[in-house]
Amino acid sequence: MTISTQDITGLVLAGGRGSRMGGVDKGLQTFRGTPLALHAVLRLGMQVGEVMVNANRNLAAYESFGTPVWPDADSEYAGPLSGFLTGLERCETPYMLTVPCDTPLFPLDVARRLADALAADDAEIAMVSAPEADDQGRVALRPQPVFCLMHTTLLESLSRFVQQGGRKIDAWTAQHRTVQVRFDGVGDATDAFANANTLAELHHLEATPPR
Numbered sequence: 398m399t400i401s402t403q404d405i406t407g408l409v410l411a412g413g414r415g416s417r418m419g420g421v422d423k424g425l426q427t428f429r430g431t432p433l434a435l436h437a438v439l440r441l442g443m444q445v446g447e448v449m450v451n452a453n454r455n456l457a458a459y460e461s462f463g464t465p466v467w468p469d470a471d472s473e474y475a476g477p478l479s480g481f482l483t484g485l486e487r488c489e490t491p492y493m494l495t496v497p498c499d500t501p502l503f504p505l506d507v508a509r510r511l512a513d514a515l516a517a518d519d520a521e522i523a524m525v526s527a528p529e530a531d532d533q534g535r536v537a538l539r540p541q542p543v544f545c546l547m548h549t550t551l552l553e554s555l556s557r558f559v560q561q562g563g564r565k566i567d568a569w570t571a572q573h574r575t576v577q578v579r580f581d582g583v584g585d586a587t588d589a590f591a592n593a594n595t596l597a598e599l600h601h602l603e604a605t606p607p608r
Contacts (some may be wrong), residue, residue, distance in 0.1 A: 400512040403446035408484035411498040424498035444508035451480035511546040542566035
């Protein structure tokens with residue numbers, strides 16, 4: 398089975414508080430002259446059939462990107478799973494792919510590789526696994542749960558999980574057939590999934606060669 402690009406809706410997660418960036422709206426911080434979230438919208442738009450944005454502040458600014466913008470149903474800032482839930486409630490395709498707004502260098506083939514793995518493993522969720530450094534600078538392959546391709550039939554499961562107080566993505570995905578897809582092969586950039594939690598990290602990513 399092959400999953401068509403048109404059967405995937407991309408969701409850019411921009412609904413967080415941005416607390417480690419001083420409370421600013423992270424998705425609207427500029428990366429090479431373009432708001433981070435718009436950069437993600439454009440990068441994701443090349444890979445999927447439709448794109449929407451999950452945001453909880455400055456909705457008019459996000460709507461100016463030309464894509465549907467949906468705030469969380471609750472106002473609790475319950476984290477990425479609230480964004481997942483909002484997206485699944487609005488998604489009109491069989492699959493949804495989530496990406497965060499603060500990882501501007503994510504690969505241009507992430508949708509295809511996740512879709513191929515999901516189909517090959519008959520999985521319900523495909524999640525990125527990529528190199529990441531710990532506090533001591535040791536690099537290891539780690540799950541990147543905000544990069545998730547999932548069947549939209551999982552809406553009921555996620556709704557129940559969140560209503561019961563669940564907040565951790567991996568605790569929810571562990572309940573389903575999940576395949577982790579490695580992005581550490583030849584040709585894979587080691588910083589493709591580096592995210593900007595602080596302004597210093599954002600400036601560091603801006604200094605990397607464009608690709």
